[in-house]
Amino acid sequence: MPPSIPDPAAQGAPEASEDVAFSPHLAGASILVVDDEPGMRNFLVRMLQTRCRHVAEAADVAAASRLLEAAPFDLIILDNIMAGRTGLQWLEELRGSGFYRDVILITAFADLETAITALRAGAADFVLKPFRSNQILNAIARCLDRGRLMRENFVLRRELKAMPGAAAPLMAGDSVSTRAVRAMIERVGPMPSTVLITGESGTGKEVTARALHAVSARAAKPFVPVNCAAIAPEIIESELFGHLKGAFTGAASSREGLFFYAQGGTLFLDEVGELPPAMQSKLLRVIEDRKVRPVGAEREIPVDVRLVAATNANLTAQVAAGRFRQDLYYRLNVVNIHLAPLRERPEDVAPLAHLFIAELSARLGVPPLDLTEPVLAFLTRYPWPGNVRELRNVIERSLILGDFPRDVVPEGAAEEEDAPGTALDAVEKAHMLKVLAEAGGNRAEAARRLKVSRKTLDRKLKAWNG
Incomplete structure (x- = not known):
């Protein structure tokens, strides 16, 4: 058992010699302290109020419930043995009502069975009283860092899925x-x-x-x-x-x-x-x-x-x-x-095309293509029904092939009004069919990757199939 704290309320910040985990997310955290002992609440609030964005306290679960209904909290520090409902009972109720944030259970009376019950009930950590400030700060840091990492991983997985489109x-x-x-x-x-x-x-x-x-x-x-x-x-x-x-x-x-x-x-x-x-x-x-x-x-x-x-x-x-x-x-x-729409702002075509060539050539690991005057003239004149996304797809497809399609800059294209649509429609079709194949024929997934609606993809496939 950790060394005893004679008077928790009298304790301030941890001494310099104590090993306290640093959490970059503590400063922006909102924490709720629930304990029926005034000395322990005072100790925790004083320790945390200079370290995090917001600290609230409650002497029982009824007061804590009212605070939870009024504002979101990133973490709850919850005493187990309290008058009325125990912390474990309230924790089970919280999880059953849809509260997902981390809860650290603290108690002076615990055995292995209580610890196991706490973890099964959804406690993120279990800290025995009496404890030093570094112990509870380390537990808080672990919870905040783990929670933030889980959310970041979830968001990054969604970002990676969306990358093809x-x-x-x-x-x-x-x-x-x-x-x-x-x-x-x-x-x-x-x-x-x-x-x-x-x-x-x-x-x-x-x-x-x-x-x-x-x-x-x-x-x-x-x-x-x-x-x-x-x-x-x-x-x-x-x-x-x-x-x-x-x-x-x-x-x-x-x-x-x-x-x-x-x-x-x-x-x-x-x-x-x-x-x-x-x-x-x-x-x-x-x-x-x-x-x-x-x-x-x-x-x-x-x-x-x-x-x-x-x-x-x-x-x-x-x-x-x-x-x-x-x-x-x-x-x-x-x-x-x-x-x-891009057709109403042709001045943006050249800057966007240069940006896409630099970005996509680096990502694909292929040499950039030269945007010659004839190519830029063609790209600027094209009406771009698919807007900026279509321009990006054309650039990506051209980089993969190593050149712009031969009929993108046909001889005399400046006078041939029908040439642009024919060439870029072919590029668009090839790209969308490629993404559809990569998605295993799943139109909903292909539409998500292409960043178009399912209706748009269905309409184009119907047109291409006659």
Whole structure:
């Protein structure tokens, strides 16, 4: 058993000789201390209040429950033996109600069976009283680092899956509209307001959302993109809000939702116009209350997430047709950033093409291609129905082949208005069929990788098959 602390309330920060784990995430953490001993609460609060963003305390689980309903916490330090319900009983109740954050159980009376029960109930760590400040600080550091690592790994796995169809950089460009978008991002990004990004498919809505996140105070926290059109209607609530074990057939274990992975950061809802009506109502309530209810849970859980939504649909028309809730539209459209199609800003084609060649040649490990005047003239004249994404795909395909398609710069192309569409349509077709083959013929997965809607892919495949 660790050495005893004569008077925990009198103890301050750990001595320099003590080995305290350093957690880079402690300074931004919000921690709840639950203990019926005033001396222990005072000791923990005094030790933590200079080290983390926020510390709250409660003398019993009833007071702690009220605090949890009012604000999100990253970690709970929970005493086991208290009047009324024990810490273990409350912990089981928390896990059963959908609370996913880490809990460190502390107790002066414990044996191996209690420790095993605590871990089975969902405790992240188990610390015996009396303890020194370095012991509890090390336990806190482990929990915060492990939790952050799990969330980062989850987000990175989603990023890696999205890489084959990654959105193209939008910020490169000299057109008036692109400069206006950059100015809007700089102005709106640092604010907490919800933003709705509109524009045709492939104009760079996700990149704009990432830019908003990057210039905000949330830049160090996760950016979690969600393609609402790519998630089946029957599971989208579970994907966004999480679920409890046994909440529905196939729910073998509890799972956090995307709102929880985006905690403290930005949740990007792409194709928000594709949300089912029932989910629109639930999202509206989340925006209004800043709380989510996991599927199967009895209580709501506070969340701290900035929402950025995007759509290529005309939401005003959808509202008029009764397909999208008017109140949700107004909640999302606090600030609107509209992205013009590439055909309306030809000045951006050359900067984007140069950027893509530099980026993709390095990633593919192939020599860059020269953008000659005839090639640039061709690319600038082409109407780009697929917008920036189509330009990126053309550059990638050309780099893989080692040259631009022969008919991209046909002799006399400046006078041949029909040549551009023919050449680039062929490149687009080859690229989309290649991605579809890599996805094993799974159209939903291919559409996700290509960053286009399933409807778009189906329409093109139908046209190509006659």
